[in-house]
Amino acid sequence: MADRPYHHGDLRTALLDTAEALIRERGVDGWSLREVSVRVGVSPSAAYHHFASRDALVQALSQRVLARLGERLTDAVERARGDGADGLVAFGCGYVRWALEDPAVARHWLAFNAGGGDPTALHPHHILAAELDRLVESGDLPAAARPGADFVVWAAVHGLAALLVHGLMRLETPQAVDDQAERVVRSTLIGLARQTPPPLGWPTPRSDYTERVTGAPDGQAG
Amino acid sequence: MADRPYHHGDLRTALLDTAEALIRERGVDGWSLREVSVRVGVSPSAAYHHFASRDALVQALSQRVLARLGERLTDAVERARGDGADGLVAFGCGYVRWALEDPAVARHWLAFNAGGGDPTALHPHHILAAELDRLVESGDLPAAARPGADFVVWAAVHGLAALLVHGLMRLETPQAVDDQAERVVRSTLIGLARQTPPPLGWPTPRSDYTERVTGAPDGQAG
DNA sequence: CACACAATCTGAACGGTATTAAGATTGGGT
DNA sequence: ACCCAATCTTAATACCGTTCAGATTGTGTG
Numbered sequence: 001m002a003d004r005p006y007h008h009g010d011l012r013t014a015l016l017d018t019a020e021a022l023i024r025e026r027g028v029d030g031w032s033l034r035e036v037s038v039r040v041g042v043s044p045s046a047a048y049h050h051f052a053s054r055d056a057l058v059q060a061l062s063q064r065v066l067a068r069l070g071e072r073l074t075d076a077v078e079r080a081r082g083d084g085a086d087g088l089v090a091f092g093c094g095y096v097r098w099a100l101e102d103p104a105v106a107r108h109w110l111a112f113n114a115g116g117g118d119p120t121a122l123h124p125h126h127i128l129a130a131e132l133d134r135l136v137e138s139g140d141l142p143a144a145a146r147p148g149a150d151f152v153v154w155a156a157v158h159g160l161a162a163l164l165v166h167g168l169m170r171l172e173t174p175q176a177v178d179d180q181a182e183r184v185v186r187s188t189l190i191g192l193a194r195q196t197p198p199p200l201g202w203p204t205p206r207s208d209y210t211e212r213v214t215g216a217p218d219g220q221a222g
Numbered sequence: 223m224a225d226r227p228y229h230h231g232d233l234r235t236a237l238l239d240t241a242e243a244l245i246r247e248r249g250v251d252g253w254s255l256r257e258v259s260v261r262v263g264v265s266p267s268a269a270y271h272h273f274a275s276r277d278a279l280v281q282a283l284s285q286r287v288l289a290r291l292g293e294r295l296t297d298a299v300e301r302a303r304g305d306g307a308d309g310l311v312a313f314g315c316g317y318v319r320w321a322l323e324d325p326a327v328a329r330h331w332l333a334f335n336a337g338g339g340d341p342t343a344l345h346p347h348h349i350l351a352a353e354l355d356r357l358v359e360s361g362d363l364p365a366a367a368r369p370g371a372d373f374v375v376w377a378a379v380h381g382l383a384a385l386l387v388h389g390l391m392r393l394e395t396p397q398a399v400d401d402q403a404e405r406v407v408r409s410t411l412i413g414l415a416r417q418t419p420p421p422l423g424w425p426t427p428r429s430d431y432t433e434r435v436t437g438a439p440d441g442q443a444g
Numbered sequence: 445c446a447c448a449c450a451a452t453c454t455g456a457a458c459g460g461t462a463t464t465a466a467g468a469t470t471g472g473g474t
Numbered sequence: 475a476c477c478c479a480a481t482c483t484t485a486a487t488a489c490c491g492t493t494c495a496g497a498t499t500g501t502g503t504g
Contacts (some may be wrong), residue, residue: 007452007499032490042456045493054491076386094285111333113388125390151382151391152406156374159381168347183417184374191413195405229470229481254461267481276462
């Protein structure tokens with residue numbers, strides 16, 4: 001602790017990195033502000049010049065994780081974009097793979113996803129919605145099925161990731177993970193396409209979902 | 223503290239009740255073992271004669287919450303069971319309604335769902351699987367679509383609940399919640415039914431997503 | 445270059461936390 | 475009546491988040 005300069009240089013990201021590493025090593029709650037500070041080589045109170053509280057660090061970390069997920073998903077979707085649902089299948093696979101590669105970090109995000117983050121961030125929901133719009137334009141998805149479909153697909157993918165990360169569902173091989181993700185996405189899309197206009201079992205023509213399913217892209221919970 | 227008997231009588235459930243009430247009042251982390259003990263009227267260390275640690279209480283609470291959810295879902299499914307997917311729609315609505323009625327408690331369960339709980343418990347997954355079996359028997363779902371379908375439906379319902387409870391999606395009215403749950407379940411079921419035997423690009427041209435989704439031929443599962 | 449100022453970090457402290465150990469109290473069985 | 479095991483209490487330990495006064499350093503201004 002003698003050779004280190006008094007000013008760290010970029011303590012903020014060092015704290016984020018170390019907290020994330022500890023989460024990766026010991027689980028979602030296997031870290032403390034103090035230990036992170038010690039590991040970085042500064043005093044515990046130094047963190048408070050970069051984060052208003054421990055919770056602020058948690059929030060910032062989950063935003064950073066979210067940003068990385070966004071980049072990864074845009075890449076995956078762009079690379080796989082072809083005919084039909086391939087882009088969305090890549091979205092689902094990328095989402096679930098990301099969760100399983102770093103279960104603890106994914107659980108951190110699942111639990112503390114930042115509410116008031118940067119609205120321009122590459123949010124999974126945005127990417128998904130854009131890809132669904134493409135499907136409508138290309139005629140692969142009926143326009144009538146589009147409103148609210150983003151949340152149906154997102155729920156399916158998010159739920160699969162959550163079940164896997166929390167150990168309620170187990171898939172042995174990476175191939176099985178991809179297959180399950182693909183099946184979830186394709187089933188949901190087929191169901192969305194076939195159900196909407198006058199499907200089987202959909203009782204009385206309910207009012208359209210455009211008004212009632214309020215998707216707030218940049219909104220957050222109270 | 224003078225008129226209370228030295229032995230509480232049923233301290234274990236009293237601790238669980240109080241912890242749950244505090245979670246309901248102040249959020250997932252708005253409680254401590256000490257405060258729970260004080261609220262019940264015993265010393266902080268008394269809890270350790272009923273739970274090995276704070277985490278054990280967390281686990282026990284999440285198991286109890288799970289059991290209640292199970293009872294509720296069996297009731298809902300049995301009551302609504304009719305032709306076709308009505309039972310599963312009731313399952314989805316019950317699941318999501320339960321989550322929204324007590325968001326903090328639901329988040330507690332979402333985060334700490336017990337891994338090694340009672341295997342005979344009424345687990346949502348069991349109820350769902352049984353209902354899917356009924357659909358196969360009644361001919362509403364092709365037998366070929368049955369294997370693994372439970373996890374597809376569960377993922378969709380679980381994901382919807384998770385997105386709502388974490389504020390990533392917002393539905394204003396209870397009717398909108400029910401509608402969204404119904405749409406998720408029916409879409410998934412229709413998709414499962416239509417996709418499986420010879421769907422769009424599903425079985426044979428099993429493309430290798432390891433190449434297509436990411437550049438790296440890598441990935442792992444838990 | 446000198447000087448002031450803001451940003452950054454340290455050290456010590458406060459109250460709260462989980463957890464443990466040793467001892468007091470009580471109910472049930474013999 | 476008595477012993478034992480279960481239950482609860484008191485006290486103590488170690489860690490946690492957070493705050494505050496003060497030391498150290500970079501930066502811009504004359």
